[in-house]
Amino acid sequence: MAAQDFNFLLATDSYKITHYKQYPPNVSKIYSYFECRRKKGSQFSEVVFFGLQYLLKKYLTGPVITEQKIQEAKLFYQMHFKQAVFDEEGWRKLLEKHDGRLPIRIKAVPEGRIIPRGNVLFTVENTDPNFYWLTNYVETMLLQMWYPITVATISREFKKILAKHLKATSGSLEGLDLKLHDFGYRGVSSQESAALGGAAHLVNFCSTDTVAGLLMAQRYYGCPMAGFSIPAAEHSTIISWGRSREKEAFERVLDQFSSGPVSVVSDSYDIFNACKHIWGDKLKERVMERSQDSCLVIRPDSGDPAETLIEVIKILEECFGCSLNSMGFKVLPSYLRIIQGDGIDLSSVDE
């Protein structure tokens, strides 16, 4: 159930308050649907349906209308429209007849299903003829389904690309669901969006730093821990040692987290110098001590992603060597990996 201060009557576009007066007389049912319309030239031909359960559990289930909320909405809309247009009577009737529960029916595709564009994904209709105006009252809220659907879809597109390359160059899909780590918490527009988007990514992967998404998955989708992360540096933890002590900063991470993988951002001053002279020389032995289960993951974070990555991997090859896998492709020693977390999108990851 939504927080106490959430008022369902105030969770819609203003103009929808006035629609009960605009439908034809004697209307007893309004039936509406949601789709991801086809669009010429779109790169996405199918979508992942996800996120409805969150909305239902958080905002629509149970007695969402109370007398207090009706009063709050009445006053609010009087000020907002500078006239009395709010359907106080209609909502009170709903409160009395249905104990404040919403007499609508929603039918939907099961969550997680992959559906081609241009198909109905869910339908909404009123179950009590008195409340025909309720169907589209919830449009504003339900149309926000665009977001978790789109994130889950894009995340899955990433997965297809990663799978293709992983299969082709290693012969297996091992570790696929850890290949794309969610770094997006700070770059979304709110805590709630972080939770929704973060959870949507977890439909396809189990690698994330967006803790809010893990909580959403726990609280609304019954999964106690939907994703994992590793100890990692950020620029402040490196630069706070001072420019001349980048090696000490790097070493600190290795010391503090001796088991399990660690990630160290290495471009604070000069990524190539860091790889060649610090990781590949001064700390080389410390790096080689790490096992496959506690590998070092070096993180570049600036410059052209592809070019920087190629140059970095060449430097690491020079310093640490590499071996060939069963498909004949080069692999760095198992204690050493790279994470590219800057400038990544569907086309750059493929490129």
Add this chain to the structure above:
Amino acid sequence: ITHYKQYPPNVSKIYSYFECRRKKGSQFSEVVFFGLQYLLKKYLTGPVITEQKIQEAKLFYQMHFKQAVFDEEGWRKLLEKHDGRLPIRIKAVPEGRIIPRGNVLFTVENTDPNFYWLTNYVETMLLQMWYPITVATISREFKKILAKHLKATSGSLEGLDLKLHDFGYRGVSSQESAALGGAAHLVNFCSTDTVAGLLMAQRYYGCPMAGFSIPAAEHSTIISWGRSREKEAFERVLDQFSSGPVSVVSDSYDIFNACKHIWGDKLKERVMERSQDSCLVIRPDSGDPAETLIEVIKILEECFGCSLNSMGFKVLPSYLRIIQGDGIDLSSVDEILQKLSDEDWSAENVFFGCGSALLQKLNRDTLSCAFKCSYVESNGKGMDVCKQPVTDPSKGSKRGRLSLRRNSDGFLETVERGAGKPEEDLLVTVFENGSLVQDYSLEEIRKNARLRDEELNPTLHNQEQELLHNRIINGIH
């Protein structure tokens, strides 16, 4: 979670700041600072840490990292010593102020040396400031464009703050984002359907009613009458809302037919009965925005006539207006008003609705928002720090303690390395040790963000504005 173990030993202070970095070629040279008070009031003020939360986090992170890395001890110490309140200080530019890119907007530092790790713990949450800042900035850019055309074609700015209506509630990613984005728009305008934003303005910025709307149709309320009864559907709106303006979406089947034969003929008298205070606002919602609008206004001119205003531009009768709420963004609104003006139509005739271009089609890169550590104290000594990746100079950060001042040329600039004079510093402490220190009202914020004279008379200062824009973007002052 793991950073407390990675900072240098004996660190006693981590000082970080937020800016909208300059970016070559960006169309936005200045930003509106807005939204921090919401975060402070909602998430940071008061006792935010409890034993129960520490336990929940401990269990959670054990599962998430598959090892015990969570700083249980550190958080318990904070709980005991500070009653669960956060020992940090945040200094910020007053909300609503307009600040050129590349300047410090707020700083964060720990006030208790034991909790140096707290400063950057809050980065993730505070970096989300990019959103209300960017919406408020884009909304204000819309305002500049609308002001320009309104002034040029009508001689006045009357009704400017009703010219851009927020249609974006359904197109954002969550209820909370709708509230933040909706409120950010209300810094510049008072026209919105995004109710969540009005509630945000009420609860966090002390404004009981920050924006207004009018009764309006949507496609379902028109098409539910059936294809042959569009006229009855239109008439219903006029009947049900006889006083005050009403908006009727008219493109369900054929916008041109609706304007010419229904509004302009069958319902013509009903339309003419409406007064200026209860005008009909016709809403096209498809097709090329500029072309459709021009064709619509021509049809309405034929059916209803028009008059000339004091500037010699054509205005529809006062009972009739148009709202274009589809395909509107910063460039199309300018294009549309320019085309209208080229055909001698005043900007008074049209209102605009905007959804995703205002609230959703933006990201942290739009204004290059970043949060970076610039100063550290350890072993009693202060050290200015920064990142300066050789692979991207534009990602370099500022050094040392920062302040914001107005220099002798009147321009705002950031003083680095702790060299700023406290009495000149425009940054104000807004949060300290769990308490809110400033409480800005939307009224004040709106005042701070209002358009300046030189922005209202761009024809006089166009060249100067462009020069200033370029200087800001290129980092020269």
